Amino acid sequence: MSILFVGGGNMAAALIGGLVSHGQALSDIAVVEVNEVTAAQLGARWGIRVYSTVPADLGGASTVVLAIKPQQMTELLGHFPTLPGATLLVSIVAGWTTSRLCAGLKGHLNLVRAMPNTPALIQAGVTGLFALPEVSEEDRARVQAMMHAVGSVHWLTKESQMDAVTALSGSGPAYVFYLMETLQQAALDLELPAEMGHALVLEMVRGAALLACSEKDAPARLRQRVTSPGGTTAAALRVLEEGAWAQVLKQAVQAAAQRSRELEDVV
Numbered sequence: 001m002s003i004l005f006v007g008g009g010n011m012a013a014a015l016i017g018g019l020v021s022h023g024q025a026l027s028d029i030a031v032v033e034v035n036e037v038t039a040a041q042l043g044a045r046w047g048i049r050v051y052s053t054v055p056a057d058l059g060g061a062s063t064v065v066l067a068i069k070p071q072q073m074t075e076l077l078g079h080f081p082t083l084p085g086a087t088l089l090v091s092i093v094a095g096w097t098t099s100r101l102c103a104g105l106k107g108h109l110n111l112v113r114a115m116p117n118t119p120a121l122i123q124a125g126v127t128g129l130f131a132l133p134e135v136s137e138e139d140r141a142r143v144q145a146m147m148h149a150v151g152s153v154h155w156l157t158k159e160s161q162m163d164a165v166t167a168l169s170g171s172g173p174a175y176v177f178y179l180m181e182t183l184q185q186a187a188l189d190l191e192l193p194a195e196m197g198h199a200l201v202l203e204m205v206r207g208a209a210l211l212a213c214s215e216k217d218a219p220a221r222l223r224q225r226v227t228s229p230g231g232t233t234a235a236a237l238r239v240l241e242e243g244a245w246a247q248v249l250k251q252a253v254q255a256a257a258q259r260s261r262e263l264e265d266v267v
């Protein structure tokens with residue numbers, strides 16, 4: 001399949017990297033990128049075609065991937081070419097619903113929304129997908145293969161689930177990185193050398209994630225196995241419970257989901 005990315009930032013670069021490593025021909029990938037520096041970097045890195053505006057013939061692409069910020073969409077769609085009905089449009093733009101996309105694309109219905117995350121950069125991402133009923137099985141398989149190139153894929157049954165997916169796995173890496181930053185600061189406070197604190201946090205998070213992936217036990221059970229009665233972990237968990245840490249984290253995810261719903265109205 002030939003793919004035109006509109007926006008060549010973080011997520012587009014991650015997707016292109018994944019596709020290339022899965023054997024997608026570079027001649028079948030093109031990007032529209034308005035930032036000259038980013039455009040030059042994309043061209044130099046992969047030798048792919050880079051346009052400064054969306055070409056009327058879409059550069060011959062059968063699939064168009066929208067990968068710009070929600071706040072940049074209204075302007076883009078204001079002068080977007082009319083898509084042939086068979087063109088598959090995939091949007092990774094947070095908050096932009098299929099009904100708003102369809103309206104902005106003059107009634108185009110061959111639409112799939114995708115919500116990947118930044119671990120896609122190392123092909124360890126996870127993506128939620130939602131397709132309109134008009135999208136053929138063949139096109140669903142195409143978009144699934146594209147997102148599978150950067151990690152695992154889950155189909156949503158209702159579009160409203162996209163707000164939860166965005167809040168959970170789309171934004172989620174930032175919650176984990178925030179935890180890591182905080183633990184590194186705690187290591188400094190405990191007078192560990194900075195480099196050692198950094199390495200301990202990285203390896204601990206990697207090990208805990210791998211253990212959770214390899215075990216059938218739920219995280220709650222894995223946590224209990226770390227927590228000796230009257231021990232160090234129990235002392236730490238008591239402080240987290242007193243600070244209503246779980247409640248705060250759930251509120252944070254709710255806030256992200258609410259923001260995803262609000263982004264539908266962003267201009």
Ligand SMILES: NC(=O)C1=CN([C@@H]2O[C@H](COP(=O)(O)OP(=O)(O)OC[C@H]3O[C@@H](n4cnc5c(N)ncnc54)[C@H](O)[C@@H]3O)[C@@H](O)[C@H]2O)C=CC1
Pocket residue numbers: 006007008009010011012032033034035038067068069070072075076092093094115116117118170171
């Ligand atoms: N960063 C993340 O963790 C995730 C982001 N997303 C979504 O992916 C989309 C892109 O995010 P990023 O790649 O992080 O943003 P980014 O800012 O890295 O990339 C956007 C790119 O689009 C370019 N651009 C802006 N207007 C343009 C136009 N009219 N035509 C062509 N290029 C244009 C910008 O110069 C920039 O290079 C956003 O809508 C975001 O909601 C989805 C999942 C995760």
Ligand SMILES: O=C(O)[C@@H]1CCC=N1
Pocket residue numbers: 094166170171
């Ligand atoms: O923060 C955002 O809006 C985007 C969507 C998911 C991750 N980043």
